[in-house]
Amino acid sequence: MKRSVDEIVASRRMRRNRRFDWSRRLVAESSISANDLIWPIFIIDGENKRESIAAMPDVERLSADLAVEAARMAVDLGIPAIATFPNVDLKLRDNDGSEILNPDNLINRVTRAVKAEVPDIGIITDVALDPFTDHGHDGILQHGEILNDATVETLARAAVLQADAGADIIAPSDMMDGRIGAIRDALDEAGHAQVAIMSYATKYASGFYGPYREAVGTGGLLKGDKKTYYIDPANTDEALRETALDIEEGADMVMVKPGMPYLDIIRRVKDEFEMPTFAYQVSGEYSMIMAGVEKGFFDEERVIMESMLAFKRAGCDGILTYFAPKVAKLLSEQ
Numbered sequence: 001m002k003r004s005v006d007e008i009v010a011s012r013r014m015r016r017n018r019r020f021d022w023s024r025r026l027v028a029e030s031s032i033s034a035n036d037l038i039w040p041i042f043i044i045d046g047e048n049k050r051e052s053i054a055a056m057p058d059v060e061r062l063s064a065d066l067a068v069e070a071a072r073m074a075v076d077l078g079i080p081a082i083a084t085f086p087n088v089d090l091k092l093r094d095n096d097g098s099e100i101l102n103p104d105n106l107i108n109r110v111t112r113a114v115k116a117e118v119p120d121i122g123i124i125t126d127v128a129l130d131p132f133t134d135h136g137h138d139g140i141l142q143h144g145e146i147l148n149d150a151t152v153e154t155l156a157r158a159a160v161l162q163a164d165a166g167a168d169i170i171a172p173s174d175m176m177d178g179r180i181g182a183i184r185d186a187l188d189e190a191g192h193a194q195v196a197i198m199s200y201a202t203k204y205a206s207g208f209y210g211p212y213r214e215a216v217g218t219g220g221l222l223k224g225d226k227k228t229y230y231i232d233p234a235n236t237d238e239a240l241r242e243t244a245l246d247i248e249e250g251a252d253m254v255m256v257k258p259g260m261p262y263l264d265i266i267r268r269v270k271d272e273f274e275m276p277t278f279a280y281q282v283s284g285e286y287s288m289i290m291a292g293v294e295k296g297f298f299d300e301e302r303v304i305m306e307s308m309l310a311f312k313r314a315g316c317d318g319i320l321t322y323f324a325p326k327v328a329k330l331l332s333e334q
């Protein structure tokens with residue numbers, strides 16, 4: 001006897017595929033592997049020195065020798081790249097962030113040390129002035145304004161110095177207009193045509209950066225906010241226009257930052273541009289999860305892995321995350 005439409009619909013069973021572990025694995029649409037991870041690490045002067053960061057349990061600032069060890073561990077875990085963020089001696093910070101132009105500054109010393117000892121890891125360096133300025137802004141401050149073009153000029157010179165030291169990918173996190181093109185030109189002119197650019201294409205004026213500012217020591221310094229150069233959290237189309245410009249100017253990869261509050265942006269960027277697309281699961285996202293874990297609200301492994309899948313599902317090719325070594329370890333134990 002022929003079944004009615006109602007009967008056919010009633011016999012549908014979405015739960016069939018969810019019945020067994022093997023069938024769930026078989027139909028899984030997204031997955032995470034160590035290959036998807038970039039590990040941001042905080043660096044400091046000194047030797048055999050590690051400092052904890054109150055708001056970021058299990059994350060430390062490391063001196064160059066320990067950063068080399070961290071890079072070695074990353075390679076052993078199958079993590080393709082690290083991204084370095086310096087906590088610069090306060091005495092070296094000034095209005096223009098001039099220490100960024102010291103070829104032997106903390107970032108460049110660590111890059112050289114890691115490249116010499118761990119040649120198989122990719123090194124991503126942040127080119128931004130905030131760890132170097134005494135006001136905590138990402139640009140040169142004049143009469144209460146962040147100067148765009150003067151900042152871009154400094155960033156382009158700093159990028160060349162970072163590439164000279166051995167950086168594989170330059171990642172400008174400052175959001176000045178025109179910086180990608182200027183950095184590309186400067187790198188090419190200096191013979192660094194092979195060095196890539198990962199643009200922080202959509203960086204939002206977010207409250208989730210708080211713990212990072214403790215980590216690099218800019219929190220107490222920052223005067224005002226970064227709303228004149230980072231994107232307003234209310235905007236989506238603007239993020240796409242910004243990303244389009246960065247790609248036109250020569251970005252090889254694009255990033256959305258922060259991550260979890262902006263999964264919609266990741267999806268739109270990936271669909272629109274089909275570029276290698278990354279998310280930065282920022283310090284505040286890390287601290288939020290760890291605070292929940294410490295309070296006993298979450299199962300640590302579950303929520304960390306779920307957050308990784310969320311990024312992959314949204315369209316990310318990779319994720320910058322302070323959880324990178326934890327995730328890679330969990331994956332290697334599976």
Ligand code: PBG
Pocket residue numbers: 126128129130138173174208209210211212213218226281282283284
């Ligand atoms: C600034 C910069 C920020 C982060 C990295 N570089 C944001 C800021 O301090 O305004 C945030 C990283 C994080 O929160 O994990 N160039």
